[in-house]
Amino acid sequence: MTIETAITQLRNLLDDRLSTSDAILTQHGENEAYFPATPPDAVAFPLNTAEVSEIMKICAAEACPIIAYGTGTSLEGHQLAVRGGISLDMSRMNAVLKIHAEDLDAVVQPGVTRKQLNTDLRATGLFFPVDPGADASIGGMAATRASGTTAVRYGTMRENVLALEVVLADGRIIRTGTRARKSSTGYDLTKLFVGSEGTLGIITEVTVKLQGQPEAISAATCVFPDVETAVNTVISTIQMGIPMARIELVDEVMVRGFNAYNGGDLPEKPHLFVEFHGSVNGVAEQAELFGEIVADNSGTDFKWSASAAERTALWDLRHNAYYAQKAVRKGARIQNTDVCVPISNLAEVILATKAEGESLGLLFTVVGHVGDGNFHCGICIDPDNEQEIANAAVFTRNLAMRALKYDGTVSGEHGIGMGKIKYMADEHGEALSVMIDIKKSLDPQNILNPGKMLPIN
Amino acid sequence: MTIETAITQLRNLLDDRLSTSDAILTQHGENEAYFPATPPDAVAFPLNTAEVSEIMKICAAEACPIIAYGTGTSLEGHQLAVRGGISLDMSRMNAVLKIHAEDLDAVVQPGVTRKQLNTDLRATGLFFPVDPGADASIGGMAATRASGTTAVRYGTMRENVLALEVVLADGRIIRTGTRARKSSTGYDLTKLFVGSEGTLGIITEVTVKLQGQPEAISAATCVFPDVETAVNTVISTIQMGIPMARIELVDEVMVRGFNAYNGGDLPEKPHLFVEFHGSVNGVAEQAELFGEIVADNSGTDFKWSASAAERTALWDLRHNAYYAQKAVRKGARIQNTDVCVPISNLAEVILATKAEGESLGLLFTVVGHVGDGNFHCGICIDPDNEQEIANAAVFTRNLAMRALKYDGTVSGEHGIGMGKIKYMADEHGEALSVMIDIKKSLDPQNILNPGKMLPIN
Numbered sequence: 001m002t003i004e005t006a007i008t009q010l011r012n013l014l015d016d017r018l019s020t021s022d023a024i025l026t027q028h029g030e031n032e033a034y035f036p037a038t039p040p041d042a043v044a045f046p047l048n049t050a051e052v053s054e055i056m057k058i059c060a061a062e063a064c065p066i067i068a069y070g071t072g073t074s075l076e077g078h079q080l081a082v083r084g085g086i087s088l089d090m091s092r093m094n095a096v097l098k099i100h101a102e103d104l105d106a107v108v109q110p111g112v113t114r115k116q117l118n119t120d121l122r123a124t125g126l127f128f129p130v131d132p133g134a135d136a137s138i139g140g141m142a143a144t145r146a147s148g149t150t151a152v153r154y155g156t157m158r159e160n161v162l163a164l165e166v167v168l169a170d171g172r173i174i175r176t177g178t179r180a181r182k183s184s185t186g187y188d189l190t191k192l193f194v195g196s197e198g199t200l201g202i203i204t205e206v207t208v209k210l211q212g213q214p215e216a217i218s219a220a221t222c223v224f225p226d227v228e229t230a231v232n233t234v235i236s237t238i239q240m241g242i243p244m245a246r247i248e249l250v251d252e253v254m255v256r257g258f259n260a261y262n263g264g265d266l267p268e269k270p271h272l273f274v275e276f277h278g279s280v281n282g283v284a285e286q287a288e289l290f291g292e293i294v295a296d297n298s299g300t301d302f303k304w305s306a307s308a309a310e311r312t313a314l315w316d317l318r319h320n321a322y323y324a325q326k327a328v329r330k331g332a333r334i335q336n337t338d339v340c341v342p343i344s345n346l347a348e349v350i351l352a353t354k355a356e357g358e359s360l361g362l363l364f365t366v367v368g369h370v371g372d373g374n375f376h377c378g379i380c381i382d383p384d385n386e387q388e389i390a391n392a393a394v395f396t397r398n399l400a401m402r403a404l405k406y407d408g409t410v411s412g413e414h415g416i417g418m419g420k421i422k423y424m425a426d427e428h429g430e431a432l433s434v435m436i437d438i439k440k441s442l443d444p445q446n447i448l449n450p451g452k453m454l455p456i457n
Numbered sequence: 458m459t460i461e462t463a464i465t466q467l468r469n470l471l472d473d474r475l476s477t478s479d480a481i482l483t484q485h486g487e488n489e490a491y492f493p494a495t496p497p498d499a500v501a502f503p504l505n506t507a508e509v510s511e512i513m514k515i516c517a518a519e520a521c522p523i524i525a526y527g528t529g530t531s532l533e534g535h536q537l538a539v540r541g542g543i544s545l546d547m548s549r550m551n552a553v554l555k556i557h558a559e560d561l562d563a564v565v566q567p568g569v570t571r572k573q574l575n576t577d578l579r580a581t582g583l584f585f586p587v588d589p590g591a592d593a594s595i596g597g598m599a600a601t602r603a604s605g606t607t608a609v610r611y612g613t614m615r616e617n618v619l620a621l622e623v624v625l626a627d628g629r630i631i632r633t634g635t636r637a638r639k640s641s642t643g644y645d646l647t648k649l650f651v652g653s654e655g656t657l658g659i660i661t662e663v664t665v666k667l668q669g670q671p672e673a674i675s676a677a678t679c680v681f682p683d684v685e686t687a688v689n690t691v692i693s694t695i696q697m698g699i700p701m702a703r704i705e706l707v708d709e710v711m712v713r714g715f716n717a718y719n720g721g722d723l724p725e726k727p728h729l730f731v732e733f734h735g736s737v738n739g740v741a742e743q744a745e746l747f748g749e750i751v752a753d754n755s756g757t758d759f760k761w762s763a764s765a766a767e768r769t770a771l772w773d774l775r776h777n778a779y780y781a782q783k784a785v786r787k788g789a790r791i792q793n794t795d796v797c798v799p800i801s802n803l804a805e806v807i808l809a810t811k812a813e814g815e816s817l818g819l820l821f822t823v824v825g826h827v828g829d830g831n832f833h834c835g836i837c838i839d840p841d842n843e844q845e846i847a848n849a850a851v852f853t854r855n856l857a858m859r860a861l862k863y864d865g866t867v868s869g870e871h872g873i874g875m876g877k878i879k880y881m882a883d884e885h886g887e888a889l890s891v892m893i894d895i896k897k898s899l900d901p902q903n904i905l906n907p908g909k910m911l912p913i914n
Contacts, residue, residue: 100799100801102692102696102800102801103799103800103801104695104696105799144641145639145640145641145645146641147639147641151639156639158639158645158648159616168891172887172890173887174886174887174888174890174891175885175886175887175888176885176888178861178864178865178866178884179799179864179865180797180798180799180829180830180831180860180864180865180866180869181797181799181800181829181830181831182602182604182608182613182615182797182829182831182866182869182870183602183797183866183868183869184601184602184603184604184652184866184868184869184870184871184872184873185866185867185868185872185873185877185880185881185884185885186652186873186881186884186885186888186889186892186910186911187649187652187653187657187892187895188602188615188645188648188649188651188652189888189891189892191615191645191648191649192644192645192648192649194645195641195643195644195645196644200644211698212696212697212698214698235559238561239559239561239669240669241668241669241671279739279742281738281739281742282736282738282739282742285736285738285739340637340638340639340640341637342557342560342562342636342637342638343559343560343638344557344559344560372637372638372639373637373638374637374638374639403637404635407635407636407637408635408636408637409635409637409639409640409641409642410642411640411641411642412637412639412640412641413639413641414641415641415642416641416642416643420642423642424642424643427635427642427643428631428632428633428642428643429631429632430629430630430631430632431631431632431633431643431646432643433629433631434625434631434646434899435643435644435646437898437899438644438895438898438899440898441894441895441897441898442891442894442895453643454643
């Protein structure tokens with residue numbers, strides 16, 4: 001029972017689709033977070049579900065760790081082979097298997113990326129709404145319960161995955177859910193695997209909901225004197241029930257980063273970036289109501305993005321927050337973290353977080369999908385400054401604890417991965433033991449992404 | 458280890474809140490479906506979570522079955538004590554614990570009914586949208602993943618439960634989820650318990666989402682020459698993305714029942730009952746679009762319910778379908794069943810179902826939450842006619858198999874209970890073994906609602 005034996009057998013099965021080349025191992029050991037490079041022992045590139053099942057059986061027989069790999073865009077180290085073993089790169093299982101335009105759903109292989117799916121959907125008048133920024137794979141997005149800028153309107157992967165095909169730890173293949181919009185038949189295994197971070201099974205097919213392209217789309221930016229007025233605008237907007245398609249907070253530090261990154265000249269004050277979807281009249285009505293709330297909260301400088309190109313530029317800018325964060329402080333390492341709280345607590349939590357960060361002498365951005373109560377801090381750390389690294393750790397921990405104190409969660413969308421295992425007991429208490437029971441029941445050898453999410457051996 | 462010993466100990470704990478009176482046992486052994494009366498050995502009336510935990514510990518020590526009981530309105534026999542034991546009547550845990558109007562959520566004990574909650578919400582301008590017809594308890598609705606007429610707009614209990622408190626089979630108390638709108642931290646236990654039909658734990662607290670009362674509400678009925686044109690109208694409406702709040706199919710047999718039940722004079726043809734929620738302009742726009750689709754599909758006799766009282770009367774009528782079904786055929790026993798399919802298959806499935814029912818000589822209604830692809834057949838059976846009973850069984854089985862053949866599910870909202878265990882393997886295949894693994898892991902003695910949902914001893 002060794003990883004070496006597993007690799008030998010996998011090479012027999014996969015031939016040159018099992019790689020141990022340095023370049024490939026290195027690539028699969030990197031991450032966009034702050035974890036040290038951690039290459040796997042080998043990378044497998046399966047072509048279909050049956051092959052994933054065969055790979056899984058070999059790994060089960062050899063107790064070899066196996067980690068599903070999408071696009072590697074996790075911010076909490078989900079894809080790292082911390083106990084060695086096989087990185088299962090799903091990028092060659094990237095077919096859009098079926099688009100049921102009339103039912104507003106699509107069946108895809110896990111390696112399909114969200115942009116690829118949306119390109120395939122162009123002729124249908126439909127789109128896949130979940131948008132975490134990165135062009136992540138649908139399988140990875142399902143596994144991490146991804147969300148992003150449009151979740152306030154269209155939900156997260158939790159709401160947008162109808163059905164899955166999954167290979168279990170012993171190689172068995174199961175299907176969860178159906179294309180029916182609702183069901184009351186048995187445990188909701190689809191929702192159990194969505195967000196399980198590769199620890200319960202390998203997702204080999206995903207059925208997602210689609211949305212009709214809205215008749216009208218309108219986007220805008222507006223400026224606030226401080227974060228509090230910006231957040232209060234968001235709170236009022238959500239409480240009024242205005243169906244925002246996107247409502248993003250960008251604080252003054254982030255704006256500075258955007259300007260440095262793309263040479264723009266946005267006022268270096270907190271902004272909201274918003275988007276409305278609906279009928280022509282509906283969008284106009286929403287925009288007018290929102291405008292009134294903005295004005296009531298001292299917001300100014302309403303700028304509309306009239307064309308599709310301007311809107312794309314706006315959201316591209318927002319999605320490039322990571323690179324813009326790097327522009328805030330040259331040479332800095334960016335440590336991103338996120339939490340989510342009930343919206344009535346959002347202003348208080350953000351203000352307390354900003355105050356603590358400043359008292360710790362940290363330079364950081366605050367951006368967020370604030371319509372859901374979800375926000376991110378991107379701390380710009382001098383990688384050679386031990387004190388700063390230590391302060392960032394204090395800041396991150398206190399932010400997580402603050403979220404819990406305010407009835408929230410330690411991650412709205414980045415997930416647990418390696419980074420937040422230490423908070424699982426704080427958030428879940430005794431319920432964590434139920435998660436561990438389920439994990440042990442479905443993966444008794446702990447070969448599926450070991451060392452992630454759950455504090456077990 | 459006996460039920461008798463458990464009862465003795467429970468009486469010590471609960472005194473007169475443990476009942477073995479004939480009247481109480483009989484009441485808790487009845488059902489609104491077609492199952493024989495099945496009284497439990499005793500009924501316990503807990504007052505709080507700590508007491509549920511104590512009760513659970515006693516039952517665990519004595520391997521005594523325990524069945525949570527809400528309002529007894531299940532249509533698949535969920536609440537019946539088929540292996541004896543304790544019926545745990547949650548009706549005295551009926552406090553609305555907290556309304557967070559600013560966060561659009563409420564925390565309630567499981568015995569709170571949906572109408573009770575909505576009464577409590579009146580002053581807030583908010584409402585709890587899930588509406589299965591019966592004034593069911595929120596705990597029961599969560600346990601059965603209830604939905605109903607408004608699910609097409611607001612989702613089912615799956616989408617509307619944010620967090621739970623649950624007592625496990627060994628008496629441990631856990632909390633799942635938080636009041637944050639989204640989270641990526643760990644397995645989605647909330648969704649695992651929602652719809653678990655009391656087989657994994659006892660729900661002792663539910664945090665639900667609330668909605669703002671729409672500025673404008675408008676309801677209408679319209680008439681179609683046949684079921685096909687009515688269903689095609691629904692399909693076009695959903696595909697157009699019109700955000701219907703309700704869109705209900707009522708076939709000509711059901712209309713006959715309504716007329717017989719309340720002395721009305723609706724044309725005895727298929728109807729759609731619809732409702733629009735939104736701004737004044739938004740509702741007008743939706744209604745106009747919908748009107749065009751209706752006309753395109755030969756729909757006529759558009760009748761608007763102008764006042765709130767008329768709307769209430771319309772939906773009360775719809776909710777009284779069960780009694781109206783009884784009016785279709787005097788002395789009949791009504792056997793209700795439901796399935797759900799992708800909407801593009803809805804017309805074909807309904808037409809095949811009607812054709813088969815007629816060829817079997819059955820008298821039955823078709824009503825449904827057709828915007829979700831979900832419909833119900835209410836078969837009016839002469840309880841003394843063996844052939845009819847046998848034909849109804851064939852009809853129900855073939856309907857379930859037809860739903861699966863058309864990418865659907867054997868129940869959209871009634872659940873599995875006792876009635877549909879026999880289809881679990883057909884629908885879930887190998888995934889059923891995962892459900893059983895989870896059940897065994899969390900309830901190794903199978904004391905939580907044994908004999909329901911899962912085909913295990």
